[in-house]
Amino acid sequence: MIWQALRLSLLVVSIATLVISVAGTAFGYLLAKKKFQGKDLLDAIITLPMVLPPTVTGYYLILLLGKRGLLGKPLYALTGWTVTFTWIAAVVASTVVALPLMIKSARAAIESVDSDYEIASYILGKSEFQTFFRITLPLAGRGILAGIILSFARAFGEFGATLMLAGNIPGKTQTMPLAIYEAVVSGEDERAKWLALILTGISVLVVYLTNRLSRPKGKR
């Protein structure tokens, strides 16, 4: 039971972190560099999951993706499949909840890069795309990596939205935090202890790594 939950958690979090890293950096770049109409509104909407209780985020996700949801209904009509109560729902829930952390970190990291470097690159004939990967990303790399680790940690501990959207099905959607909850509720103290210890251990490791990465190494 313990290993099943750990394995599922790691699978869910790995995919979520991958999606968050790419989408978060892209949104971060968009918000840091571009001027467009509705920018503040977009910023507010993608920050929302950070300030809302996860259960509320989960509720909205059901409204959006559930069998009778805004997107879920046509999807179900088309394929006969629905995301709710599958492990993919757990991925969606942790992605949505942890994404704002990544966007905030990536935006701050990208904004901290002196734009003269990018201008110098453009003048040297390089496109925005080339400049992003060869100049901006390496120079913002430390902050972006810290953001990835932070959102990994957040996704790893995701409980509320996952419970709402994916349910609590052992072996199918029961991630570590859900398994701990169930163990405590059903009085399985030993199992709860070990699950909590493993989760704490991984979180400590992650925070330790974040601190190491965010410390400036030598002069830049």
Place this chain on the structure above:
Amino acid sequence: MLEAHIKKRLGNGNGNSLTIDVTVRAADGITVLFGSSGAGKTTILRAIAGVTTPDEGRISLNGSVYFDSAAGINMPMQRRRVGYVFQNHVLFPHLTAAQNVLYGADSDSRAAARERVRELFTLMEIQNTAAHYPHELSGGEQQRVALARALATDPLLMLLDEPLSAVDVATRSRLLEEISAIQKRSRIPFLYVTHNQSEAARLGNAMLVIDEGRVLQEGAPLEVFNAPRTAPVARIVGAENVLVGKVLNHSSEDGTTVIDIDSCKVEIPYNGLPVGSQVTVGLRSEDILVSREHLTQTSARNVLPGKILSIIKDVDKAELVVDCGVDFKVSITPATVRTLNLEVGNNIYLLIKARALHVLA
């Protein structure tokens, strides 16, 4: 040939605004944009490079249009093929010197690009810096790498924004000669922003004095420095005469060095520089005496005959421009103009102490 007409209104947020309205032409050679900070010089360079978009105007280089507000043309900076040297060099901190230059060397083959980088490092005499990161280099080395990087793209125009302001005096003099040599070899227009008279005098084939976004005077640097046409220009270029000459000979016994300024021989304090080397000397306009007669029994080592070209009178002073083979700015009181009865076209003598002439860095 660069032809740029740029109009742009800049606001700095706290009510102050500056309107840039200039026409800049630059042919093969070094054209200096001279002015104090905040005059709009950097904005002009940025508009030409395409970093900022003018409100109005037209920018073209060798007939190809970079920007034309009327025709709606605004070529992206990637395609303008200009070399840009920043005041603080802006080398990429995560790349070595060689990688920085290679970054700009856009060539069909990797090998050709590497060869180009090697050439540039040899030209700039910075081979030993290749594997080092920017923060490990001295100010002079950083600026050489920045120059090499700008040249690596084979630019059609070079824009240099106070490239020597963060470099020590000794290195500055060498870099000046190198920049001049690079320009002669590349035969493309260089636009050089500075507020340093010595740099302007030694490098510039032409100079534009910029103040509050406008061109106040255009001409050869020495001509402008030594004969400012209006009071604002005189204020910007300062009260100093700037003269460029060559060391002719030294007399350690007399403690003097004779320099030749456009075949006008002037004694300055002994400096021990090699004979034939170029020197820039400054002379404050109020340190020059004016005489109607040719005085001989005087402590002034230089008594130069000349003709008054212009007299600009102010409340407390009068600025003369006197042609002695080279033009000198002379600042005297209106009383002297009256008592000596000075008029444009008069032949007079200038008395200049050797020690009033000082070598500029």
